[in-house]
Every structure is written in C-alpha cells, then in structure tokens.
Amino acid sequence: MGRHAEAIAEGVAIANAAARLAIRNHILVETIGNDEPYDPERERKFARETVLSLAAEQQDAAERTHRWRKRAWGKFSESYGTHDYRDRDTRNLRRRERQYAGVAKELRRMADDPEVIDELIEKARDAAWGDVEANLQRRLRVEGAHPELDPDYETMREARMQALRLVDLAKLAAHQRRRREHVSELAEELADGVEGA
Template identity: 75%
Template sequence: MGKTAEAIAEGVSIASAAARLTIRNRIVVGTIANDEPFDVAGFGPFARETLLSLAEEQEAAAELAKRQRKKAWGKFSDPDGTHDYRDRDTRNLRKRHRQYVGVAKELRRMADDPHVVRTLVEQSRDAAWGDVEANLQRRLRVEGMRPELDPDYERMRSARMQSIRLVDLPRLAAHRRRPGDDHAGEEATDAEPAVADESPARRVSGIDLSELDS
C-alpha cells in the first residue's frame, strides 16, 4: 500500500486530473459549442462543485472500506471472491480508509481555496484551447493537403480508384437509370453520340473507366 502520505498525494493528483477533464469539457461545450463568453470567475462555482463531488466519492469509498473491515474482522476462512475480505485484510482496509479520508479532506481544502479553484479553471481552459488548436490544425492539414505533399497519396491512390469503379460509378449509373426520371432518357440519348466509338464495357454512365486506370 505504500506510505499513507504518498498514497494521499497520488490520490489527490488523480482526482485533480479528473477535475480538470470535467471542467475542460464544460468549457468546450459552453464557450465553443454554445458560443458563450469565457470568464474564469464564471467557471469557479462549477470547479468548486466538481472538487466537492470528488471529495464525496472519496468519503463514500472510505465508508465502504470501514464497513468491509468490520465485516472481515474475525473471519479466517478462505474468501469466496476478490472483495470477500478476511481478518488478514483488515490492516490494508484500515490503511485504505485513512487514504480515502485524507484525499477527501485535501479536496475539500482545495475547493475552499479561491486561488486553487482559479488555477484549476485556468489549467482546464488551456487544455480546452489546446484541444481546439489540435483539431483545427488537423482539419487544415487535411483540407489544404495537395497530392504532392501527401506522403500516402500514391499508396492510397489505387484504393481510391477502385472504390470509384466498384462503388461510386455503379451507384451513379443506378441513379441515372432510376424509374420515373424524365431526364434519364434524354441524358442517355444525348450521351450516345459521344460514346459511339467507345467499348460499352468500358463506360459507366458515360464515364470512360480507362481514364481511372492510369
């Protein structure tokens, strides 16, 4: 189990990371998705509530460990499962109880410290903006990518051409032959002179498939 102080510090660190994630998500939804102005003070109450909620979870875990320890006291038979504790587990359950209580106490102290709450909101804001920036950069790279700059262009080109031949063109042909389309016959009639010299097996909806082979 390690030293109690070290375990408490680790628990607080994990809980703080969970709080930042929760606050970051609220910032993303509020300021970006709903186009609301960002205000550090405005997110303070939510950050404080998040810390208190995490503290309550730790307190509930501490109470559970306490009940498990009392239930395990004086039992020396083999356990029936992972959480079926026996007398030999009471020492670790006591340590676990102290650790949960210590983490909850520290989280409540953090929730009552305005400086800590503000710092937590600012860190969450930076994480939210970092996510947005990364998403924008990925989108710009995709939309602004030219074939000669795409390292996977040549490798994926044959797959894309095959997808066009096997999926897109048959779907387009079926759409043009759809019953009740008054213009389908006219388009087919207009296209006949242009394809008179082409092999019918090499054209779909007036498109020369040989052009996709290169």
C-alpha cells in the first residue's frame, strides 16, 4: 500500500471512529434520553446521514485546499502565517487535496453500502450498550452493597426495575435473536453442503 492509499485509509478510519461515536450517542439519546424503543431503520438513516456529512466535510477540505493551492501558485515571497502558502507548498497542497477527495469518495461509497452501515451501527450499538452496562454495574455495586443504608432505595426501585426491563432484557432478547440467526445460517450452510455432496 502506497503512502497516498495509507493516508486515505487513515482518514477513513478516523471518520469511521467519529461516525461510530455519533451513532452511539444518537442511540443513547433516543433510547434512554427520549425513552424511545431502539429502531434499526432510524439508526440506518442517521448512520448514512452521518457518513455522508463526514464525506461532505472531506470534500469541503479538498476544495479549500485546491483554492489555497491556486492562490499559492507563482508566489515566491516569504509567508506570513500558517495558511499563507507559497509556490513551494503547491506539491504538498495537491497531495492533501487528493487525499481529502479520496477519503470523501470512500465515505460516500461506504454510505451507499448497507452492509457497511449495518456493521457501523452494530459496533456503535455495542459501544452504547457497554456504556449503559458499565454504568449499571457501577450503580449496582454501590446501591446493591448496602440497600439498608440508602434512604431512596424503595423510591428508586421502580427506576432500577425499568432499567432492567428496557436495557438488560432487551439485550438478552437481541443476543438470543442473533444466536438463533447464527444457528439458522449454520443449518443452511450445512444443508447446502449436504446437497452439494
């Protein structure tokens, strides 16, 4: 892999992490903050828009770099600041422009690939669950250790039970559903293998 391809891959990886974080936050806000059920279609739409927005940012950066390069061409005096480019900077600016454009192109391709979007959502959802799970474990250790010392124990019991129903049981159901799907896929592969033998 050449330096240009490596730079694009690195830019895509950074954008991917940013998208995952935005999707994770969106899941948390919608399901916990707004008390909405998890909706895969809503998350697919949000994820695609997020990736396209990141692609637009990269395209804007490419266009801005292009303008800087055009202005720098033929200037041979000393520069006066960070973005006061000169002719000697045009080669580097051209390389950066191509890299920004390459990242934008790859992000647009990702946004149009349902499998990539679903994988991004799944990773974001796992991260969201990890946040919720860690928070619950931390709270359960504190609250579960000495309920007799907590004057709000009975008052907060309903909230804890609701969190159990909305979070823990939903995760368990999703886990069971994934296991059933995996078993079905394995059974289909096995059946295909038997028929082909």
